[in-house]
Amino acid sequence: QHQTTLYERLGGQTNIDAVVENFLYRVADDTELVGFFANTNIDKLAASLGSMICDVSDGPCHYEGPPMDRAHQHMGLTDRHFNRLVEHLDTAMQAEEVPISARNVLLGRLAPMHADVMRYQ
Numbered sequence: 001q002h003q004t005t006l007y008e009r010l011g012g013q014t015n016i017d018a019v020v021e022n023f024l025y026r027v028a029d030d031t032e033l034v035g036f037f038a039n040t041n042i043d044k045l046a047a048s049l050g051s052m053i054c055d056v057s058d059g060p061c062h063y064e065g066p067p068m069d070r071a072h073q074h075m076g077l078t079d080r081h082f083n084r085l086v087e088h089l090d091t092a093m094q095a096e097e098v099p100i101s102a103r104n105v106l107l108g109r110l111a112p113m114h115a116d117v118m119r120y121q
């Protein structure tokens with residue numbers, strides 16, 4: 001019998017890509033965060049985030065970007081940055097009509113990455 005995956009509950013890749021896009025606009029509008037992305041290729045980042053969310057939500061992707069400690073080293077991130085970013089992601093999911101249960105499961109799967117994201121600060 002078919003079990004609904006988190007990927008499906010997020011709305012599949014089309015809606016995940018819409019969440020990522022919505023999220024990146026929120027980050028761009030956040031003066032405390034946008035500076036970190038000054039030298040980032042946003043199209044590549046969007047593709048990378050879309051593939052990571054697909055992967056961690058049991059979708060048909062395998063994230064092939066750098067591990068989270070490498071991707072965020074030397075940024076000097078604090079918990080405040082981390083929490084703001086997570087809040088933007090949650091708001092973006094709400095804007096794209098992801099149900100609260102699916103939102104919470106995804107955030108719960110990203111939360112354990114905190115240690116790696118912060119590792120090199």
Ligand code: HEM
Binds near residue numbers: 033049110114
């Ligand atoms: C659970 C938390 C986070 C996750 C899952 C996450 C995920 C990712 C992923 C998948 C990439 C792309 C890596 C690549 O393909 O090169 C990335 C890059 C990046 N992240 Fe995060 N991230 C998180 C937290 C943060 C925070 C708190 C900040 C700071 C505001 C941040 C800033 C960046 C920047 C600036 C890049 C681009 C680096 C570059 O230009 O190469 N991230 N992140």
